[in-house]
Amino acid sequence: MKVVIFGLGYVGCTAVGCITSQGHSVIGVDVSAAKVEALNAGLSPIREPGLAELIAAAKENGRLSATVEIGDALNDADIAIVCVGTPSGVDGAHNMSYIAQVSRAIAAAIKPNRAETGKGPLTVAYRSTMRPGTVDMMIAPIFRAALGDSFKQGVELVYNPEFLREATAIEDYFNPPKIVIGTHNGGPCATMDALHEGIEAPIFHVGYREAEITKFVDNTWHAVKVAFANEIGRVCENLEISASQVHQIFVSDTKLNISPYYTRPGGPFGGSCLPKDVRALQYIAGDSGSNTHLVDSLLRSNEAHKHHQFQRVTQGLEPEARILLVGLSFKADTDDLRESPAVDMVRKLLDAGYRVSVYDPSLKPENLVGQNLGYAYAFLPTIDTVLVDKATAEKGNYDVVVATNRTINDLMLGDLPVIDVSKIA
Numbered sequence: 001m002k003v004v005i006f007g008l009g010y011v012g013c014t015a016v017g018c019i020t021s022q023g024h025s026v027i028g029v030d031v032s033a034a035k036v037e038a039l040n041a042g043l044s045p046i047r048e049p050g051l052a053e054l055i056a057a058a059k060e061n062g063r064l065s066a067t068v069e070i071g072d073a074l075n076d077a078d079i080a081i082v083c084v085g086t087p088s089g090v091d092g093a094h095n096m097s098y099i100a101q102v103s104r105a106i107a108a109a110i111k112p113n114r115a116e117t118g119k120g121p122l123t124v125a126y127r128s129t130m131r132p133g134t135v136d137m138m139i140a141p142i143f144r145a146a147l148g149d150s151f152k153q154g155v156e157l158v159y160n161p162e163f164l165r166e167a168t169a170i171e172d173y174f175n176p177p178k179i180v181i182g183t184h185n186g187g188p189c190a191t192m193d194a195l196h197e198g199i200e201a202p203i204f205h206v207g208y209r210e211a212e213i214t215k216f217v218d219n220t221w222h223a224v225k226v227a228f229a230n231e232i233g234r235v236c237e238n239l240e241i242s243a244s245q246v247h248q249i250f251v252s253d254t255k256l257n258i259s260p261y262y263t264r265p266g267g268p269f270g271g272s273c274l275p276k277d278v279r280a281l282q283y284i285a286g287d288s289g290s291n292t293h294l295v296d297s298l299l300r301s302n303e304a305h306k307h308h309q310f311q312r313v314t315q316g317l318e319p320e321a322r323i324l325l326v327g328l329s330f331k332a333d334t335d336d337l338r339e340s341p342a343v344d345m346v347r348k349l350l351d352a353g354y355r356v357s358v359y360d361p362s363l364k365p366e367n368l369v370g371q372n373l374g375y376a377y378a379f380l381p382t383i384d385t386v387l388v389d390k391a392t393a394e395k396g397n398y399d400v401v402v403a404t405n406r407t408i409n410d411l412m413l414g415d416l417p418v419i420d421v422s423k424i425a
């Protein structure tokens, strides 16, 4: 294929080296004359292990040229890849001016009659990190303004986030953790499939916004992991505990710790252990002067989520609406009510004046004992009056049913509206 790469920084130069090594020919475009000169001399403008050799080889076999002006580079190109920078702006948002400039330049360089030349639309794939909505709200309008309402006949916009890490960029390019292709309808794109041929990785075809947010989620998660590790490290150090041994134990648990567990957006955390032990670690960390800001924010974050769920459930409900909540314990198949988010939900709903019934087959108030009994009556004194049996739940006349866990699957509720707060789609 003929590929034009815009932005010859770390991402763009890696793409130049890797794509030419796959047998495609590449024209690199950058506003920096120094970078363009280096590439035209067969030299890598950036330091990245293995890249100098790939670029020298590409120059040698005539697959690489670079320019500061697009000129007619796009005329017979199959794909344009945009890798320009999106640095932080003063308010923290990405500075999108380079994306806007390069998009205008590409739009101006595409022949208006491209659709008639038999070439098909030019795939323009953005790899720069940019906020969700950028393709729809900024880039597509630029192409529409330049090429008219039928711009999709001349150009196929794709968002294809880049997951490489500097210093291992070439290895990462050919062995990415995943490939994400964002298109206008969430379907595949033949040119992008051809570009990724031979690269083994799970592939996700999604809409633009899902693809655009991927890097934010990944990078923020990585930052959370580093901050968490360092907070635990500080607590350990202050308590003269071996942080490296603790780390070994932590990562050996691939069932609950290093695993997809607890990563699906859904319900708040609760139960007899998580809130209690987070609270206690906060105390220990404070007591030892460890300043654990991330850990300190967990319970507040969880309360914010409970509030969000309350709003989700009550949005649009008439005052005094009848609500059936299914699943009061902190998870299915237990009668443990301690710090169950569903108890908070019921209390908030009752406080707000809704008429609430609760069904939970695991719960018999007369069997509650100890801490569990104390918690239930302290936080939901009317528990005896709100609980209903299965038959009552199934024939009850409710305005809405709130599911907190899979207990809902046991009920025949006809076509009552159900809000499942254990899942965010």
Ligand SMILES: NC(=O)c1ccc[n+]([C@@H]2O[C@H](COP(=O)([O-])OP(=O)(O)OC[C@H]3O[C@@H](n4cnc5c(N)ncnc54)[C@H](O)[C@@H]3O)[C@@H](O)[C@H]2O)c1
Pocket: 006, 007, 008, 009, 010, 011, 012, 029, 030, 031, 032, 035, 083, 084, 085, 086, 087, 098, 101, 102, 127, 128, 129, 130, 162, 163, 164, 165, 166
């Ligand atoms: N560096 C990484 O490890 C990495 C990894 C994944 C994603 N990203 C994302 O990829 C994007 C590029 O990152 P980078 O580190 O390669 O940036 P960089 O700053 O190294 O390179 C950006 C290049 O774009 C060029 N440029 C700016 N405006 C241009 C224009 N109008 N036309 C042509 N070229 C233009 C600049 O001169 C520069 O050479 C960013 O959005 C970044 O967040 C970076």
